[in-house]
Amino acid sequence: MEIFKALNEYYRDERKTIALAVLCLTLNTALGLVYPQLLRYLIDVVIGENRYGQVPFLALFVIVLISVKALFGFLYGHIGGRAGNRVALRLRNALYRKLQNLSFTFYDRSKTGDLMSKLTADLEQFRHFVAWEFGHFINFCSCIILGSLFMITINWQLTLIAMVTMPVIGFMAVRFQDRIHPAFRSIREALSRMTSAAQENISGVRTVKSFGRESFEVEKFSERNRLYQDKNIETAYIWSRYFPAMEMTANLSLVILMGAGGYLALHKMLTIGELVAFFGMIGFIIGPLWSLGYHINVYTQTKAAAERLVDLLQQYEHIRNKPDALAVPEDGFRGHVRFEEVSFSYDGVHQVLNGLNLDAPPGHIVGMLGGTGSGKTTAVLLLIRAYSVKTGLLTIDGKKLEDYRLEQLRERMAVVFQETFLFSATIWDNIAYGLNEATMEQIIAAAKLAQAHDFITELPAGYDTVVGERGLGLSGGQKQRIAIARALIRKPRILILDDATSAVDMETEHEIQMGLRTLRGTTVFIIAHRISSLQHADEILVLEEGTTVQRGTHAELLGKPGPYRETYRIQYADYLDDQQAEAKGGLYDESTEARRDQASPA
Numbered sequence: 001m002e003i004f005k006a007l008n009e010y011y012r013d014e015r016k017t018i019a020l021a022v023l024c025l026t027l028n029t030a031l032g033l034v035y036p037q038l039l040r041y042l043i044d045v046v047i048g049e050n051r052y053g054q055v056p057f058l059a060l061f062v063i064v065l066i067s068v069k070a071l072f073g074f075l076y077g078h079i080g081g082r083a084g085n086r087v088a089l090r091l092r093n094a095l096y097r098k099l100q101n102l103s104f105t106f107y108d109r110s111k112t113g114d115l116m117s118k119l120t121a122d123l124e125q126f127r128h129f130v131a132w133e134f135g136h137f138i139n140f141c142s143c144i145i146l147g148s149l150f151m152i153t154i155n156w157q158l159t160l161i162a163m164v165t166m167p168v169i170g171f172m173a174v175r176f177q178d179r180i181h182p183a184f185r186s187i188r189e190a191l192s193r194m195t196s197a198a199q200e201n202i203s204g205v206r207t208v209k210s211f212g213r214e215s216f217e218v219e220k221f222s223e224r225n226r227l228y229q230d231k232n233i234e235t236a237y238i239w240s241r242y243f244p245a246m247e248m249t250a251n252l253s254l255v256i257l258m259g260a261g262g263y264l265a266l267h268k269m270l271t272i273g274e275l276v277a278f279f280g281m282i283g284f285i286i287g288p289l290w291s292l293g294y295h296i297n298v299y300t301q302t303k304a305a306a307e308r309l310v311d312l313l314q315q316y317e318h319i320r321n322k323p324d325a326l327a328v329p330e331d332g333f334r335g336h337v338r339f340e341e342v343s344f345s346y347d348g349v350h351q352v353l354n355g356l357n358l359d360a361p362p363g364h365i366v367g368m369l370g371g372t373g374s375g376k377t378t379a380v381l382l383l384i385r386a387y388s389v390k391t392g393l394l395t396i397d398g399k400k401l402e403d404y405r406l407e408q409l410r411e412r413m414a415v416v417f418q419e420t421f422l423f424s425a426t427i428w429d430n431i432a433y434g435l436n437e438a439t440m441e442q443i444i445a446a447a448k449l450a451q452a453h454d455f456i457t458e459l460p461a462g463y464d465t466v467v468g469e470r471g472l473g474l475s476g477g478q479k480q481r482i483a484i485a486r487a488l489i490r491k492p493r494i495l496i497l498d499d500a501t502s503a504v505d506m507e508t509e510h511e512i513q514m515g516l517r518t519l520r521g522t523t524v525f526i527i528a529h530r531i532s533s534l535q536h537a538d539e540i541l542v543l544e545e546g547t548t549v550q551r552g553t554h555a556e557l558l559g560k561p562g563p564y565r566e567t568y569r570i571q572y573a574d575y576l577d578d579q580q581a582e583a584k585g586g587l588y589d590e591s592t593e594a595r596r597d598q599a600s601p602a
């Protein structure tokens with residue numbers, strides 16, 4: 001029950017409504033108990049005592065009864081359903097809000113499928129319980145209690161016999177549920193394996209086709225499809241074994257009761273009407289008894305789902321605002337970034353950054369070069385406060401990051417990550433995402449700055465083009481330019497481009513960089529593997545395994561031996577060879593000139 005209490009705030013306001021719904025269902029059930037009594041009256045009094053004149057009244061009474069019963073049934077469905085949906089609405093919003101507040105650390109550890117299933121399947125289970133199952137469980141209890149009481153009023157000896165046979169049916173129902181529940185679970189698992197194979201195949205269709213692995217994929221899918229079929233057959237087998245057995249047990253108990261009832265009727269200890277009414281009551285109890293296992297199961301499943309929901313709702317928020325966090329001033333915020341001896345480790349064991357020092361005054365362009373895994377992305381993730389700095393000092397305008405209100409701080413920044421993510425929406429919407437209520441002029445200006453305007457206007461639907469899931473339908477470089485426009489529209493104080501132009505051709509990249517120079521006062525961080533992306537930076541840091549091994553301007557770094565010059569030499573080998581050849585009066589042709597135009601550091 002503790003776990004349900006933890007979700008109290010979401011159903012607290014609905015408690016009275018849920019109680020009303022349960023009351024309607026119980027009244028609906030209680031009215032059902034009147035039928036056997038009516039039968040008894042019909043047989044013993046109307047027929048037994050030849051009072052046929054009462055038949056029309058009895059019929060009218062039955063019509064009223066079924067109408068009132070139906071009304072209570074409707075009220076239960078209506079009130080319970082609405083309450084359940086209101087609870088689900090609150091819970092869904094709370095879960096979604098929580099997901100927005102959870103940090104990168106949480107997402108590093110979470111699986112998308114798992115989170116989606118909490119938001120959908122677990123929540124649906126809880127909604128279903130609140131809307132229906134809780135009422136049905138109470139109704140199950142009232143059926144058994146009220147039914148037994150009515151049976152006792154008819155004949156206590158027969159009731160006693162029934163009480164001996166009924167638990168056998170209940171026991172079998174629980175056993176059946178014990179077997180069928182794991183079987184259903186294995187069906188769900190097999191289904192999820194089958195759908196994930198299909199989903200991966202659709203998402204990775206380009207890889208599958210380009211590797212010519214269609215038949216492998218078909219084989220993989222049919223194997224999982226076969227497993228799904230097998231699980232369904234196993235379940236059908238359990239069903240086919242248990243159901244007749246349960247039915248037989250129930251019918252056997254009816255035979256015993258029939259024998260005993262017949263004996264009592266023959267010896268005038270029971271009227272025929274009472275016997276018929278008694279059997280009506282038995283039917284009233286047997287039905288719910290068969291579902292005993294189901295109710296237990298639903299309860300345990302809902303408890304497990306509620307545990308998972310509470311687990312998510314109570315997740316620790318690693319990054320949150322201090323109570324006295326400062327508002328980030330609209331105008332006064334300059335974006336002067338300082339890293340002082342900043343070290344960082346994700347797991348507390350492996351050091352990813354070792355004593356990073358950096359001073360980037362407003363308007364400065366900082367370049368970062370380094371091999372894969374050297375810590376470049378980590379450094380800028382610390383700057384957007386994706387993770388907290390534990391060793392060293394990271395300040396903006398002289399204040400620690402955690403002194404500012406997080407959402408306002410991030411509003412003054414813009415990041416373009418290595419992996420471009422575009423929403424399934426129009427290009428307008430994708431660029432406007434960076435700003436609340438962006439105007440058309442602002443969108444176009446940002447697109448022009450990101451060198452995206454020309455290709456967008458050449459698309460048949462222009463800015464109205466709906467980009468597919470993850471930006472499908474656009475080239476890598478086009479996607480990157482839309483992502484850059486999305487960042488630039490914010491006119492951020494701090495702009496971070498994490499390998500954001502890797503898929504853009506050099507000429508366009510050069511134009512984007514020229515555009516960046518027009519951003520007055522914006523502190524820019526550029527992470528790149530290409531020297532051409534960094535050469536205009538005011539300071540370039542070369543990182544190796546989290547340590548800054550070189551720093552300086554492009555010209556300074558070229559003048560010193562070290563990894564920067566080495567990278568330059570590798571990337572411009574052709575150009576340098578051509579230069580040497582030219583100096584020696586060697587071959588010179590048009591292709592050499594074309595190559596130099598492409599490669600030459602501007």
Ligand SMILES: Nc1ncnc2c1ncn2[C@@H]1O[C@H](COP(=O)(O)OP(=O)(O)OP(=O)(O)O)[C@@H](O)[C@H]1O
Nearest residue numbers: 108346347352370371372373374375376377378379
């Ligand atoms: N979320 C994470 N959890 C644990 N370790 C991480 C995480 N992100 C990165 N790392 C590790 O930290 C190290 C630095 O990664 P980082 O992404 O900062 O490198 P990078 O220089 O940006 O590399 P690349 O140029 O390939 O993007 C790597 O060893 C990486 O495996």
